[in-house]
Amino acid sequence: MNNYKLIYKVSVVVVAVLIALMVGAFIIIAVGGDVxxxxxxxxxxxxxxxxxxxEVLIRMIPLLIIALGIAVSSRSGIINIGAEGQMYxxxxxxxxxxxxxxxxxxxxxxxxCIIAGGIAGGLFGFIPxxxxxxxxxxxxxxxxxxxYVAAQFFSFCIRVPLLDPAEKSGTxxxxxVAENATLSRLFRGMSLHQGIFLAIILVVVIYxxxxxxxxxxxxxxxxxxxxxxxxxxxxxxxxxxISMVISGACAGMAGAVELMGVQGRAVEQMTGGYGFSGVxxxxxxxxxxxxxxxxxxxxxxxxxxxxNLQILTSVxxxxxxxxxxxxxxxxxxxxxxxxxxxxxxxxxxxxxxxRGKTKKKEA
Amino acid sequence: MDFVVNTLTLTVRFAVTLMIASMGEMFNQKxxxxxxxxxxxxxxxxxxxxxxxxxxxxxxxxxxxxxxLGLILGTVCGALLGLIFGIxxxxxxxxxxxxxxxxxxxxxxxxxxxxxxxIGGTQSIxxxxxxxxxxxxxxPVIGKILFTHNPLVYFxxxxxxxxxxxxxxxxxxxxxxxxGTHPRAADSLGINVTKIRYQSLAVGGAMAGFAGAFLTLCxxxxxxxxxxGGRGFIAVALVYFGQWHPIKIFLGALLFTFAQxxxxxxxxxxxxxxxxxxxxxxxxxxxxxxxxxxxxxxRLGPAALGKPFNREMRV
Numbered sequence: 001m002n003n004y005k006l007i008y009k010v011s012v013v014v015v016a017v018l019i020a021l022m023v024g025a026f027i028i029i030a031v032g033g034d035v036x037x038x039x040x041x042x043x044x045x046x047x048x049x050x051x052x053x054x055e056v057l058i059r060m061i062p063l064l065i066i067a068l069g070i071a072v073s074s075r076s077g078i079i080n081i082g083a084e085g086q087m088y089x090x091x092x093x094x095x096x097x098x099x100x101x102x103x104x105x106x107x108x109x110x111x112x113c114i115i116a117g118g119i120a121g122g123l124f125g126f127i128p129x130x131x132x133x134x135x136x137x138x139x140x141x142x143x144x145x146x147x148y149v150a151a152q153f154f155s156f157c158i159r160v161p162l163l164d165p166a167e168k169s170g171t172x173x174x175x176x177v178a179e180n181a182t183l184s185r186l187f188r189g190m191s192l193h194q195g196i197f198l199a200i201i202l203v204v205v206i207y208x209x210x211x212x213x214x215x216x217x218x219x220x221x222x223x224x225x226x227x228x229x230x231x232x233x234x235x236x237x238x239x240x241x242i243s244m245v246i247s248g249a250c251a252g253m254a255g256a257v258e259l260m261g262v263q264g265r266a267v268e269q270m271t272g273g274y275g276f277s278g279v280x281x282x283x284x285x286x287x288x289x290x291x292x293x294x295x296x297x298x299x300x301x302x303x304x305x306x307x308n309l310q311i312l313t314s315v316x317x318x319x320x321x322x323x324x325x326x327x328x329x330x331x332x333x334x335x336x337x338x339x340x341x342x343x344x345x346x347x348x349x350x351x352x353x354x355r356g357k358t359k360k361k362e363a
Numbered sequence: 364m365d366f367v368v369n370t371l372t373l374t375v376r377f378a379v380t381l382m383i384a385s386m387g388e389m390f391n392q393k394x395x396x397x398x399x400x401x402x403x404x405x406x407x408x409x410x411x412x413x414x415x416x417x418x419x420x421x422x423x424x425x426x427x428x429x430x431x432l433g434l435i436l437g438t439v440c441g442a443l444l445g446l447i448f449g450i451x452x453x454x455x456x457x458x459x460x461x462x463x464x465x466x467x468x469x470x471x472x473x474x475x476x477x478x479x480x481x482i483g484g485t486q487s488i489x490x491x492x493x494x495x496x497x498x499x500x501x502x503p504v505i506g507k508i509l510f511t512h513n514p515l516v517y518f519x520x521x522x523x524x525x526x527x528x529x530x531x532x533x534x535x536x537x538x539x540x541x542x543g544t545h546p547r548a549a550d551s552l553g554i555n556v557t558k559i560r561y562q563s564l565a566v567g568g569a570m571a572g573f574a575g576a577f578l579t580l581c582x583x584x585x586x587x588x589x590x591x592g593g594r595g596f597i598a599v600a601l602v603y604f605g606q607w608h609p610i611k612i613f614l615g616a617l618l619f620t621f622a623q624x625x626x627x628x629x630x631x632x633x634x635x636x637x638x639x640x641x642x643x644x645x646x647x648x649x650x651x652x653x654x655x656x657x658x659x660x661x662r663l664g665p666a667a668l669g670k671p672f673n674r675e676m677r678v
Contacts (some may be wrong), residue, residue, distance in 0.1 A: 027473065031480035079460055136661050137654045140399060140460050141603070144596045145647040156640035279464060318475030318588060325403070325469025332457035332465065333450075342675055 004352045008344050016334045020326055027322060033315040041312055042305040052304070054192035058262055060300030062087075062254040064199045066278030067296055068206045069250025071287040075210060076243035077223035082128055082143025083251040084275025085150030089124040090117030090252025092157050094259050095174045095266045098181035099162070106180040113181055114198065114256045121252015122245040124150065129244025133237030139244075147275070158266050174266035183261040193261035202250065207289040209246075219243050251275065273321065277303065280324045283331050299324075366632050371508045373624045374617065376493070379519040380578045382616035384598035385605070386526050387570025389612055391445075392602055393530060394563035395543035395667040396452060399463025401571050402595025403470020404444045406588075408437035408575025410474040413586040414481060416488050430491050434515075434576045441572015444470060445564040453560050456671035467595065475588035482586070490584040491515060515581060522570075527609040539563050543665035546672040556672050571595070593647065600650045606660045622646045 025035045046056045066083045073080040094117040101109045128146060131137040159172040167173055183194040210216040221229040222236045230236050254274065263270060281299050285292030302324070306317035337343060384405055391398040415433035420426075444466070451462045491513045499510040530536040541549040542559045550556050578594070579586050597619060605612030626642035636642075 027476060031476060081464055131651070131655055135655045136658045137651070138603070140463075141596065141600045141654060142651050144593065145600070145650050148593050148647045149644045152640040152644045156638060159640075160638070276464070276468060279461075280468075283461065314480070316476045316479030318472050318479055320472070322469055322472025322476055325465045325467065325472055328465030329451050329457075329462060329469060332462050333455040336455045336457050 004348050005344065008347045009338050012334055012337050016330045020323075020330050023326055024319075024323055027319060028315055031315060031319075033313055038309070038313055038315050038319075041308050042302065045308045046301050046304055050187075051190055054187070054190040055307075056297070056300040056304045057192050057196065059303045060296045061193075061195045061199045061261070062258050062274045063278055063281050063299055063303070064292060064296040065202055065254040065257065066251050066274055067281035067285060067292045068202055068289055069247035070278050070282040071285070071289060071292060072206060072210065072219070072250075073243045073247035074282060074287050075223045076219040076239055077226060078129065078132055078139050078240055078244060079279075080125065080128070080143060080244060080247045080251075081140060081276065081279055082125065082146050082150075083247070083254075083278050084271050084273075085143070085147040086121035086124045086248040086251035087255035087258075087271045087275055088150040088154040089248075090121040090255030091259050091266050091270060092154060092162070093117050093120035093252070094256035095157075095162055095177070098177035098260060099175045101181060102178055104180060109178075109181045110183065110260065113260060114253050117252040117256025117259075118249040119252070121255065122249035125244045125246075125248015125251070126241065129241040132244075133240045154266075154270075155268065158268070162266060164265070172268060176265045177260060181260055182264065183257065191262070195257035195261040198253065198257060202253075203289050203293060206250075210289065215239070215242070251278070277324060280328055283328060366628060368504060368507055370621070370624050370628045372511065373628070374621045375508060376512050376516055377582055377624060378616050378620040379516055380574045380582060380594060381598055381601060381620055382574075382613055383519055383522065383577065384571050384574035384595060385601040385612050385616060386522060386609060387567035387574070388598050388602045389526070389567075389605075389607060389609065390530070390539065390563045390570070391567035392668055393543045393607060393665055394539045394560045395546065395665055395670065395672070396449075396560060396564055396567075397459040397463065397599075397669040398445070398448060398466075398564065398567060399460060399596070399599060400444070400448050400466025400470060401463075401567075401598050402591050402593070403467040403473075404441050404448075404568050404571040405575035405578070405591050405595045405598075406471045406474040407444060408441045408572030409579045409590055410478055410575075410586055411437040411440055411572075412576025412579040413488060414477075416490070416580070417482060417486060427491075430580055433580060434573065437572045437576030438569045439572070441575070442565045442569035444572070445566075445568020446561060448568070449561045449564040452671065453557055453564070456673060459669050459671075471588065471591070478586060478588060485585055485587050487585040488579075490580045493581075513581060515577065519577065523609055523613045530609065535559075535562075540665070542672075543667055546667050546670075550672070550674060556674070560672075571598075574598075597646065597650055600654060603660060603664070604650075604653050604657060606663045607665065619646055619649065622649055 021039070028035050028038050046052050066087070070080050070083060094113040097116050098109065098113050101112070124146065128137070128139050128142040131142050132139045155172065158174050162174040164173055164175040186192050186194065210220065218229070218234045219239045219242070221232065221234055222239045226236055255271070258270065259266060277299055281292060281296045284298070285295035302320055306320050309315050309317050309319065384401055388398060388401055412433045415436060416429050419429050448462065448466050451457050452459045493511055493513045496510040500506045502510070530539065538549070538554050538559050541554060542556050546556045575591065578590065583590060601612055601615045601619065604615045623646045626645055629636060629642055630639050
């Protein structure tokens with residue numbers, strides 16, 4: 001009876017995917033690459049060996065953590081595109097602690113660094129949240145501006161106060177974090193580290209927070225309809241700020257994990273675009289903690305392909321960024337088409353007209 | 364003295380980028396479209412502004428028409444990207460904030476991809492050099508500040524009164540404002556809301572593309588993937604700061620460019636100042652502070668800003 005709805009939704013998604021692949025193919029042809037080879041490298045390389053698979057997973061960890069935070073804030077009606085800056089702040093705090101904790105046991109230092117990263121990111125997320133709630137500053141503008149502020153502050157920190165004294169070449173970078181502040185690798189010869197446990201824990205925590213607690217209910221209510229929530233007695237600005245702090249804390253923790261698990265020291269350009277990709281992942285996962293897991297895996301593949309594209313093809317890795325933007329544009333358009341009852345009705349009339357007539361006769 | 368004159372001269376010249384971009388953004392917002400993709404469109408414009416002169420004459424002095432060709436190509440492609448953004452937010456009625464982020468990533472990524480494959484690494488071009496206007500540039504101080512720029516700068520400044528005239532004194536400007544304030548009322552009076560919004564996006568995109576091309580041809584004289592560096596976002600913020608009025612936006616652009624030029628000039632003239640990152644932060648912090656103390660201006664904006672219009676929807 002109702003299967004035309006399903007067919008409608010599936011066909012919309014299929015058309016959207018085809019459009020995305022086609023635009024991507026045009027770009028690849030324009031830069032003189034081989035379309036099928038490029039797509040094949042993106043999809044197949046991660047599954048070539050366990051090592052490359054774990055490369056995908058270590059890119060998935062920060063994406064997943066950041067996207068969880070962005071899901072919380074987006075559900076509360078505030079779009080956090082400042083994850084990049086919050087991640088920088090988290091890295092600074094975690095580096096400051098990780099490089100100054102010699103002699104303490106590992107079980108103490110690692111959580112301390114992650115918490116410090118979370119607090120720094122959360123405080124940095126508090127600013128745009130407070131500005132939005134109290135002074136009506138658009139969060140889209142304030143978070144973007146704070147990204148640049150944080151990036152500058154970060155490069156100051158690794159150039160002056162956190163600079164590695166042993167580094168003579170003049171490249172700004174911090175000291176290497178001590179052994180008691182690194183997340184150990186899970187398997188020999190693979191880069192996958194313990195940070196994945198934090199990511200899994202956070203998925204559960206954020207899921208419970210959003211769907212099983214009063215806080216989460218009030219946040220979602222504030223995001224669904226601000227006026228209705230206010231009428232229902234919910235302190236909207238309070239939950240707005242809280243959601244931004246949680247979102248920032250997630251990004252900060254992702255920074256700490258990236259520091260302790262992958263890079264080992266704070267270096268320039270360390271966030272590597274994870275903040276913006278996190279927005280794409282959160283949208284792709286429909287702002288639902290459980291769907292964000294496969295979404296972040298998919299984007300882990302995409303980010304990992306940057307490395308392979310550079311080695312194996314003539315296609316510049318910047319293509320991945322263009323594809324991400326394209327995916328956002330297509331997702332938002334597709335969501336509107338799917339939820340539009342009018343066009344669904346038109347689709348039914350066009351392709352399922354007979355069934356409609358027979359129904360009327362029966363009635 | 365040198366310091367002051369230099370700073371002011373560069374401010375007058377560099378203000379053009381922000382000014383044109385935010386003027387274009389004003390056209391978008393007056394019609395009710397919040398285009399956060401300005402940054403991406405500027406990036407593509409900047410790349411095309413570089414590509415044509417570079418591929419035709421390399422790093423040498425390009426004849427005037429080649430630079431103009433780059434400028435025109437940047438403008439046209441900017442308009443096209445504006446129309447693509449229109450398909451997403453007008454025809455599909457997608458939420459404009461997120462779609463804008465998508466547009467930004469798409470534009471920056473696209474420009475970066477083509478840049479890597481057609482040009483390779485960072486290269487510089489001669490671009491459009493500045494010229495001294497005979498007589499007028501001989502006036503002490505003021506002559507140097509105001510009359511030593513290339514013709515494009517004056518053309519760009521001329522666009523400010525033109526934009527004011529178009530938006531407030533022409534029938535099309537009236538339609539744009541109507542569509543951004545109360546699309547349903549405009550629709551009932553026979554104005555084609557969709558068409559006007561598409562047109563304003565094309566105008567805004569063209570101006571963003573122009574601003575990007577100006578940036579590479581007259582200001583930076585080189586290109587890299589991060590060259591816009593948030594100018595597109597500042598342009599969007601400037602529209603709020605200027606309360607959707609061309610003249611105020613123009614003043615805002617001058618102020619912010621002054622802040623930006625001041626920090627680069629301090630780095631040049633006072634090299635012993637070590638923590639220059641804090642100076643670089645200054646313009647961005649200024650944006651936030653201005654927006655925070657300007658909360659009333661949110662209510663002066665177009666009433667239907669950011670709201671998609673659906674003719675078929677019941678009210």
